Amino acid sequence: MKKTFFHLIQDVQKKGECNHCGGCVTFCSAMNYGALGLDDHGKPFYKDIDKCNECGLCYIICPQIKELDEEIKRNAQWESPLGHVISFAVTRAKDPDLVGKATDGGVVTAILNHLFDTRRIDGAIVSMSTPHGRIPWLARTSEEIMDSAGSHFGSSHGIYRFARDYATFSPSVKALGETRAMDRIAFVGTPCQINTIRKMQALGIVPSDVIPFCFGLFCSGNYSFQDKLFSELEAKYQFTYVDVIKINIKEDFIFSLASGKQVHIPVAELTGVKRVACKFCRDFSAEYADISFGGLGADHGWTTSIIRTPVGREVFRDALEKVLVSFRFEDNPKYITQAEEKIFKASRQKKEMSDQNHMARKTKGIRVIQ
Numbered sequence: 001m002k003k004t005f006f007h008l009i010q011d012v013q014k015k016g017e018c019n020h021c022g023g024c025v026t027f028c029s030a031m032n033y034g035a036l037g038l039d040d041h042g043k044p045f046y047k048d049i050d051k052c053n054e055c056g057l058c059y060i061i062c063p064q065i066k067e068l069d070e071e072i073k074r075n076a077q078w079e080s081p082l083g084h085v086i087s088f089a090v091t092r093a094k095d096p097d098l099v100g101k102a103t104d105g106g107v108v109t110a111i112l113n114h115l116f117d118t119r120r121i122d123g124a125i126v127s128m129s130t131p132h133g134r135i136p137w138l139a140r141t142s143e144e145i146m147d148s149a150g151s152h153f154g155s156s157h158g159i160y161r162f163a164r165d166y167a168t169f170s171p172s173v174k175a176l177g178e179t180r181a182m183d184r185i186a187f188v189g190t191p192c193q194i195n196t197i198r199k200m201q202a203l204g205i206v207p208s209d210v211i212p213f214c215f216g217l218f219c220s221g222n223y224s225f226q227d228k229l230f231s232e233l234e235a236k237y238q239f240t241y242v243d244v245i246k247i248n249i250k251e252d253f254i255f256s257l258a259s260g261k262q263v264h265i266p267v268a269e270l271t272g273v274k275r276v277a278c279k280f281c282r283d284f285s286a287e288y289a290d291i292s293f294g295g296l297g298a299d300h301g302w303t304t305s306i307i308r309t310p311v312g313r314e315v316f317r318d319a320l321e322k323v324l325v326s327f328r329f330e331d332n333p334k335y336i337t338q339a340e341e342k343i344f345k346a347s348r349q350k351k352e353m354s355d356q357n358h359m360a361r362k363t364k365g366i367r368v369i370q
């Protein structure tokens, strides 16, 4: 008997390991009949169990289920400890307006726009900020891609306009439902989402065939901020949320204030609001992406990239000629090695944390230690 969503509930949801990627709902073969739904928090549920045809697809593509792991590792030429790596780079967008609004160096958006302008994609699955966090969407114009850059909230109002209940996650896989046949779409997402896409591609499931480019974001975890936590952070770090215009995650969680000041909060202090599934996750650097991006290892306003596949190398090389500038390594020849070391460390720590939490759960029940 094939395992179905019923088994996902037992094996993933009940253990707190569902990362709300939305993959099971998006690719459910009875999607059009309404077998599954997503609640307001992105949690999948049986909308109508009688519509489930027990095909088993949702179970096998879930990133928390290991069945296809060996196959996607083989396809990606995965190797320990960081996945397949062709090269590292630290760059930023040539366009200063883009750098001003981007999360780090605007490299993701610059590459997406370049692919769009050179007609290699018809759109990109990205994420836009809303009052209660980021929501995924399929951007189909250059302007829409630009509008999705970064994590700014608008300097006139600050984060308060968006309520004090904010989550960093965006169930981007869900937006794949908006694609059309013949589309060529770039997908931007967290490592777990890239994992879901690679599983679908390994199985040849439509519409994963419309994605020629998978761009991964480094990810230490997803965090849901609620009112109480904000009050505690404000008191401890002497800022007010009204002044927050941008959030970012590098080594620390960073709130940028309208005054230009930055508040750095160690991620360990946010463990309480980290999604439980993230405490078991082993992938920091999006090991199955064509290119992975993060701020870690780069100075403020620059993006670190890991080029992993021939497709990624071709895209990055072309973008570097046209829309990106490279960090001047003559200013600091050790720079790229330092960036690599930081990524290795973050990656190792995430795997260790996952192992420790699995062990803690085995020996002490569901409690997780970090």
Ligand SMILES: Cc1cc2nc3c(=O)[nH]c(=O)nc-3n(C[C@H](O)[C@H](O)[C@H](O)COP(=O)(O)OP(=O)(O)OC[C@H]3O[C@@H](n4cnc5c(N)ncnc54)[C@H](O)[C@@H]3O)c2cc1C
Residues within 6 Å of the ligand: 101, 102, 103, 104, 105, 106, 107, 108, 109, 110, 126, 127, 128, 134, 148, 149, 150, 151, 168, 169, 170, 172, 188, 189, 190, 217, 218, 219, 220, 221, 222, 248, 249, 250, 251, 293, 294, 295, 296, 297, 303, 304
């Ligand atoms: C949840 C999360 C955790 C992260 N943790 C780390 C970390 O610990 N260390 C680190 O170095 N970097 C982390 N990053 C990556 C970092 O924040 C930047 O996205 C990355 O450096 C690219 O910067 P950029 O200026 O080149 O991107 P930009 O040009 O600003 O483009 C960013 C792209 O990512 C999309 N996006 C934004 N938020 C999400 C989301 N939640 N889900 C899917 N797509 C999204 C945007 O729509 C946009 O297309 C994290 C990102 C996310 C979303």
Ligand code: SF4
Residues within 6 Å of the ligand: 003, 004, 005, 024, 027, 028, 029, 030, 031, 035, 036, 051, 052, 053, 054, 055, 056, 057, 058, 059
């Ligand atoms: S129809 Fe298939 S994919 Fe949908 S819930 Fe049932 S087993 Fe999962």
Ligand code: SF4
Residues within 6 Å of the ligand: 008, 012, 013, 017, 018, 019, 020, 021, 022, 023, 024, 025, 044, 058, 061, 062, 063, 064
């Ligand atoms: S992790 Fe993703 S695919 Fe797995 S149950 Fe949760 S939403 Fe569904």
Ligand code: SF4
Residues within 6 Å of the ligand: 019, 190, 191, 192, 193, 219, 220, 221, 222, 275, 277, 278, 279, 281, 282, 283
């Ligand atoms: S920590 Fe892992 S499970 Fe959580 S959002 Fe990031 S990649 Fe997904």
